[in-house]
Amino acid sequence: MTDYNKQNFPVEKVRKYLEPGPVVLVTSSWENQSDIMTLGWHTILEFSPSLVGCMIASMNVSHDLIRNSGECVINVPTHELIDQVVAIGNSHGDEVDKFAANRLNIEPGSVVKAPLIAECFASFECRLYDGALVDNYNFFIFEVVKAHVDPQVAFPATLHYTGEGLFRVMGEKTSDQHKKFKPEMLI
Ligand SMILES: Cc1cc2nc3c(=O)[nH]c(=O)nc-3n(C[C@H](O)[C@H](O)[C@H](O)COP(=O)(O)O)c2cc1C
Numbered sequence: 001m002t003d004y005n006k007q008n009f010p011v012e013k014v015r016k017y018l019e020p021g022p023v024v025l026v027t028s029s030w031e032n033q034s035d036i037m038t039l040g041w042h043t044i045l046e047f048s049p050s051l052v053g054c055m056i057a058s059m060n061v062s063h064d065l066i067r068n069s070g071e072c073v074i075n076v077p078t079h080e081l082i083d084q085v086v087a088i089g090n091s092h093g094d095e096v097d098k099f100a101a102n103r104l105n106i107e108p109g110s111v112v113k114a115p116l117i118a119e120c121f122a123s124f125e126c127r128l129y130d131g132a133l134v135d136n137y138n139f140f141i142f143e144v145v146k147a148h149v150d151p152q153v154a155f156p157a158t159l160h161y162t163g164e165g166l167f168r169v170m171g172e173k174t175s176d177q178h179k180k181f182k183p184e185m186l187i
Helices: 061-069 079-088
Strands: 024-030 033-039 042-046 051-055 071-076 122-130 139-149 159-161 167-169
Touching (some): 033 061, 033 079, 061 071, 071 139, 079 167
Antiparallel strands (some): 024 033, 024 071
16 A cells, blocks of 8 residues: 555645546537537436536526526547637637637537537537526536437547646556446446
8 A cells, every 4th residue: 555645735726636527518509609618527416317417607608508598518528629628618608609719510419409519429418407506506417318429439538627727638547346346336
C-alpha cells in the first residue's frame, strides 16, 4: 500500500478529484433557438428509469432553453473535439451560433426536439424528469429516453475536466474484476 502524506486541501477545490466524469456537450432547443453548452457536473442517479442529474447554471442560455422545453440531448465527445469543447464552454448562445462556429453537424433526435451532434460517438436524448431542485441548485434531473451509441467505439478517449483549464483523456487500461463481484452488483 502507498503511504500517502495527505495534507489540508481547500474544500472549494475538491472538484479536481470528484468531477472528472466525461465532459459532455448538452444540446437544447426551444421555439426557434438551439444551443450547445459544455458540461462537466453530472451524475448517474438511477438505472431504470435511466436518470442523470446535471448542474446547469442559470446564467447559461441553455438553462432557459432546457427549462422551457423540458428536454435536452447529452452528447459525449472524445479528445478530437477538445477545441470545440473549450470554445463552446467559453461562449454564450445568444452571442454566437455555436453549431456553425464550431463546425458541428446536427442530426434530428427521434424523441426530443434538441439535435444530436454527429461528431460525438454517443448521444442521449433526455426529458426533464424532476425539476424540484432547479430553483435552489440549478440541478436538473433528466430521464434518458433514447440512447444512440456507436458500438464500434470500444475505448472512447473521453475528456475529463479537473478545473483551471486542465483536461485528462480516458486511457485504455482496464482491470476486469467481475469475478469478485456479487451477481446483483453486476447490473
Ligand atoms: C470543461 C467545462 C465544463 C463546464 N461544466 C459546466 C457545468 O457542469 N455546468 C454549467 O452550468 N456550466 C459548465 N460550463 C460552462 C458552460 O459551458 C458555459 O457557461 C457556456 O458558455 C454556456 O453556454 P450557453 O450560455 O450558450 O448555454 C463548463 C465549461 C467548460 C469549459
